[in-house]
Amino acid sequence: MSEIFLLLPIGLALLAGMASYLIPFPSNRVRHTFLVAATFAVSISVWCLLLWRPAGVLEIYQFTEELNISLKLDGLGCFFAGMTSFLWPFAVLYGVEYMRHEGHSRMFFLFYLFTFGVTEGICFAGNMLTIFVFYEMLTLVTLPLVLSKFNEDSQYVARKYAMYCLGGSAFAFIGVVFLSVYGGGASFVMGGILAGTEISRDVMLLLYVVTFLGFGVKAAVFPFHAWLPMASVAPTPVTALLHAVAVVKSGVFLIIRLTYYNYGADYLYGSWAQKVVLGFAVFTCIYGAVMAVRERHFKRRLAYSTVSNLSYILFGILLMTSAGLFAGLSHMLFHAIIKIGAFMCAGAFMHMTGREYIFELDGVGKRMPKTFALFGVFSLALVGIPLFNGFVSKYWLIMAGFEEGSVMSIIGVIGLILAAFLCAMYMFTILVRAFFPRRGQDKFLTSNVTDPSWHMMLPMGVFAVLCVVLGLWPQPVLGLLEAISLGLF
Secondary structure, three states: OOHHHHHHHHHHHHHHHHHHHHOOOOOHHHHHHHHHHHHHHHHHHHHHHHHOOOOOOEEEEEOOOOOEEEEOOOHHHHHHHHHHHHHHHHHHHHHHHHHHHOOOHHHHHHHHHHHHHHHHHHHHEOEHHHHHHHHHHHHHHHHHHHOOOOOHHHHHHHHHHHHHHHHHHHHHHHHHHHHHHHOOOOEOOOOOOOOOOOOOHHHHHHHHHHHHHHHOOOOOOOOOOOHHHHHHHOOHHHHHHHHHHHHHHHHHHHHHHHHHHHHOHHHHOOOHHHHHHHHHHHHHHHHHHHHHHHOOEHHHHHHHHHHHHHHHHHHHHHOOOHHHHHHHHHHHHHHHHHHHHHHHHHHHHHHHHOOOEHHHOOOHHHOOHHHHHHHHHHHHHHHOOOOOHHHHHHHHHHHHHHHHOOHHHHHHHHHHHHHHHHHHHHHHHHHHHHHOOOOOOOOOOOOOOOOOOHHHHHHHHHHHHHHHHHHHOOHHHHHHHHHHHOOOO
8 A cells, every 4th residue: 555545544534523513514413423434434544554554654744854754654553553543433432422412512523533633643653753743733632622611620721731741742852853863863663773873872861761751741650640630621532532542642652662663672771761760650650549549539530540550551661671562562452441441431420410529429330230330340450350451461561570570670560569459449449339339328219310322332332342352362462562562563
């Protein structure tokens, strides 16, 4: 397939978003049907590219001989593009029902589809300058989604979101400049591009830490994580997809590019910079889990859980080994499936009851049995119970940590196990309240609350089934991730 087709999913998503906003559809039902169909069309175009992958590079604009905006689809890009394009249509199907009675839905879906296109641009970026451009665009197109309720809380959170993300980008830009100048355009090559560079290694290591922290804002690395729980003020389709998959995983994706495809694991392994960034990851993992136990708001608890689990992924990546990268990629995928489903369950509860806090859950499981049964599946998977996909990725993360064998990696393994115990506390507490309220505390005893419609139940059901299927038969997916981690795909 020609490289020009790399522009197709990006352009199609942008055009579909504009069409959904500008075309005077006869009814919201027709508009929603168009949105779902357009999203599936974008996803199909992505999967066609994955199946018939273009081998070359599409150069869009050239600044100098080595500095350009270009697109290229390699193994890691295929992985991230496949993950996001699979999840997005189900999120839109859920979203059209959720947003049916919300205000500003036309503007919401305009930027929701824009975000899909920009995320695919991140997947297809051929060098660090290109990926940085799309990374900045991701902040700009998601900001209206955080702001979409247009109340005082969302305006405050949107300002914080912009400050964190744009501030992080300023840090990251320093590293992008140096890599572009001293790395021959900062193209993505497994093993890195810095061999033979004339600049001091200590300077480059310092720049690595600075760039890591810049990209780490979207990956919710402490102390730059605060925007993520605050962003729970946005509608659930935003928190379910963008703050459990697209935005936060884009931050992780850029850190993988920086670590393995620009610097190279061999360049960083054993350095003081590796110890520093591993320290950030391990601390964030435990901190996020502790804060999740303390949190009483349903979606904010899940958001703090995401803070913790993102650093599970970073821990594997920052081990700087092929086993660590493999484990990190597996948790990146499996956590995305688990957490988008868990957020959807939380959103269904809030949508059907108008309530938001965990102490308001008492007895709701008897009125919404399907929703909270599915939430039980996601909870078991997130904790890491055997036969569910979360167990598979956490097992490989722990094995990678023991295999690396350094003091820092062993500390990290202990931190991961502690965070898993805390995860059981903050997830199972929700289920106990929902299904087993204390005597006289059933808040839904005479309520007519029910499970939501199939538009919301179907995506949750699909993701719950995947948690089980990938827990029992993960080998095909793990084989692909192993090939990517070894640079064979």
